[in-house]
Amino acid sequence: MANLWDQPATTALRADGLRVADVDTSSRPGFTGDKRQGKAALTERGQVLSKLQEKLFAHGRTGGDRSVLLVLQGMDTSGKGGIVRHVIGSVDPQGVDHASFGVPTEQEKQHDFLWRIRKRLPAHGQLGVFDRSHYEDVLVARVHDLVPRAEWEQRYGQINKFEREVAESGTIIVKVAMFISLEEQKRRLRERLQRPDKYWKFSPADITERDYWPEYQKAYQAILDRTNTEYAPWYVLPADHKWYSRLAVTELLIDALTSLRLDWPPADFDVAEQMRLLERS
Amino acid sequence: MANLWDQPATTALRADGLRVADVDTSSRPGFTGDKRQGKAALTERGQVLSKLQEKLFAHGRTGGDRSVLLVLQGMDTSGKGGIVRHVIGSVDPQGVDHASFGVPTEQEKQHDFLWRIRKRLPAHGQLGVFDRSHYEDVLVARVHDLVPRAEWEQRYGQINKFEREVAESGTIIVKVAMFISLEEQKRRLRERLQRPDKYWKFSPADITERDYWPEYQKAYQAILDRTNTEYAPWYVLPADHKWYSRLAVTELLIDALTSLRLDWPPADFDVAEQMRLLERS
Numbered sequence: 001m002a003n004l005w006d007q008p009a010t011t012a013l014r015a016d017g018l019r020v021a022d023v024d025t026s027s028r029p030g031f032t033g034d035k036r037q038g039k040a041a042l043t044e045r046g047q048v049l050s051k052l053q054e055k056l057f058a059h060g061r062t063g064g065d066r067s068v069l070l071v072l073q074g075m076d077t078s079g080k081g082g083i084v085r086h087v088i089g090s091v092d093p094q095g096v097d098h099a100s101f102g103v104p105t106e107q108e109k110q111h112d113f114l115w116r117i118r119k120r121l122p123a124h125g126q127l128g129v130f131d132r133s134h135y136e137d138v139l140v141a142r143v144h145d146l147v148p149r150a151e152w153e154q155r156y157g158q159i160n161k162f163e164r165e166v167a168e169s170g171t172i173i174v175k176v177a178m179f180i181s182l183e184e185q186k187r188r189l190r191e192r193l194q195r196p197d198k199y200w201k202f203s204p205a206d207i208t209e210r211d212y213w214p215e216y217q218k219a220y221q222a223i224l225d226r227t228n229t230e231y232a233p234w235y236v237l238p239a240d241h242k243w244y245s246r247l248a249v250t251e252l253l254i255d256a257l258t259s260l261r262l263d264w265p266p267a268d269f270d271v272a273e274q275m276r277l278l279e280r281s
Numbered sequence: 282m283a284n285l286w287d288q289p290a291t292t293a294l295r296a297d298g299l300r301v302a303d304v305d306t307s308s309r310p311g312f313t314g315d316k317r318q319g320k321a322a323l324t325e326r327g328q329v330l331s332k333l334q335e336k337l338f339a340h341g342r343t344g345g346d347r348s349v350l351l352v353l354q355g356m357d358t359s360g361k362g363g364i365v366r367h368v369i370g371s372v373d374p375q376g377v378d379h380a381s382f383g384v385p386t387e388q389e390k391q392h393d394f395l396w397r398i399r400k401r402l403p404a405h406g407q408l409g410v411f412d413r414s415h416y417e418d419v420l421v422a423r424v425h426d427l428v429p430r431a432e433w434e435q436r437y438g439q440i441n442k443f444e445r446e447v448a449e450s451g452t453i454i455v456k457v458a459m460f461i462s463l464e465e466q467k468r469r470l471r472e473r474l475q476r477p478d479k480y481w482k483f484s485p486a487d488i489t490e491r492d493y494w495p496e497y498q499k500a501y502q503a504i505l506d507r508t509n510t511e512y513a514p515w516y517v518l519p520a521d522h523k524w525y526s527r528l529a530v531t532e533l534l535i536d537a538l539t540s541l542r543l544d545w546p547p548a549d550f551d552v553a554e555q556m557r558l559l560e561r562s
Binding site: 089092093202203278 | 340343362365366373374375377467470474478480481482483484485491492546547555558562
């Protein structure tokens with residue numbers, strides 16, 4: 001297939017200096033194709049991702065210490081679940097460690113906000129996926145004053161320190177912030193209210209949260225300004241088009257895995273001798 | 282598609298009274314189609330499985346307490362990994378909890394053999410998958426005398442008690458024992474030795490374990506004789522044909538999920554009122 005990107009997704013979506021208020025949520029940065037081409041590319045690139053992930057898994061099984069962590073953040077209905085289903089769903093479940101972070105449990109509240117996060121870091125060879133993450137502790141916690149300002153203020157530094165440690169331990173961190181328009185969110189919530197097979201995805205809080213849109217934008221801006229680091233970069237993903245956001249995350253993961261330059265692990269046994277033993281067995 | 286089963290997989294593979302030594306590993310119990318039809322059926326039925334799993338997940342999200350646990354046992358190369366990739370891979374990763382049990386760690390050895398198993402039981406709404414399981418503690422442990430006979434002897438009863446408890450808590454347990462012929466295993470190991478992209482899956486122990494084939498058969502027979510219960514039945518899966526084993530496990534899971542008779546959870550909010558609030562927001 002022809003290359004339909006005029007610049008790599010990693011470049012087109014890089015958050016450096018970006019203003020959240022300026023994001024065109026219906027844009028498709030870097031991609032020159034249309035929806036049909038985008039969907040075809042997703043299928044094709046999903047297979048590339050799957051092969052790369054298998055190499056990562058193979059390395060983990062043979063002593064390798066690398067892993068990849070995808071952090072997904074975004075407002076309700078921005079499509080995080082769809083990324084998991086359609087992007088992560090293209091790779092072998094054996095190599096995926098998926099963690100979803102909701103309202104902290106009573107036990108979790110008895111610990112530092114990073115406690116539950118650390119416990120779910122991907123093991124060697126795994127592709128970890130955080131559906132929401134420690135960033136909720138500077139998003140919903142900040143917007144709704146769940147903790148005093150002095151507390152959430154210091155979390156940005158704590159997050160950077162934590163992520164540096166994770167990156168230095170061998171994990172490539174890919175952070176994706178998904179943005180949809182207020183109007184697109186209304187369309188998606190409307191669909192959930194129109195289809196009985198989607199009621200379970202709806203919560204009345206999804207509507208009341210819409211009133212806090214500007215505060216969330218501000219909180220996201222603070223995240224991009226203060227936690228967009230070399231070792232754990234943010235990518236800003238316009239997400240009105242589901243097909244585009246899925247394709248773009250696939251590309252970000254392909255880039256992360258490719259950067260590991262993994263090949264199939266060599267045999268740690270004498271192949272010819274084992275073959276002889278096998279034939280005699 | 283025409284029904285290509287002359288009896289349901291649940292009936293055709295049921296372990297009741299079965300002798301392991303009599304299993305024709307190249308057979309395809311219940312299925313009347315050929316390989317091409319089997320592969321087509323897998324694609325089609327994978328979608329059915331995916332939809333059923335989504336309902337289970339939806340229930341878990343809305344207070345439901347049911348879950349499904351697939352226990353996969355089988356000799357090396359019998360295709361457990363392929364089941365995970367090609368059957369479990371067809372459902373949403375958000376709703377899958379995959380656990381692989383290898384040689385116990387030092388910490389795990391400091392506990393009862395069921396300790397590490399209990400920790401990985403699927404949460405409400407999840408499809409849990411055990412790639413190997415507590416049955417290793419009456420397989421490899423018995424064949425290689427890792428614990429005294431008196432100890433593994435009592436494990437059968439402990440397993441039954443444990444599984445009854447799990448089943449009573451709302452989890453449907455589907456246990457699958459995969460059998461290939463000694464000759465088919467040789468072919469598969471040969472392939473791993475011929476392809477550098479498969480070296481990582483090979484271990485010299487895979488060959489030495491072949492000498493213990495009769496002891497493993499005996500240990501599997503004991504499992505079928507002593508842990509094949511109404512609340513946690515065993516299915517015996519002839520696994521020389523990968524396409525058949527994947528299709529058959531898909532059918533077993535579809536049956537388990539169907540038996541839950543789940544429908545989409547009803548709205549626990551006033552739909553019309555929420556729609557009004559949404560349009561005004």
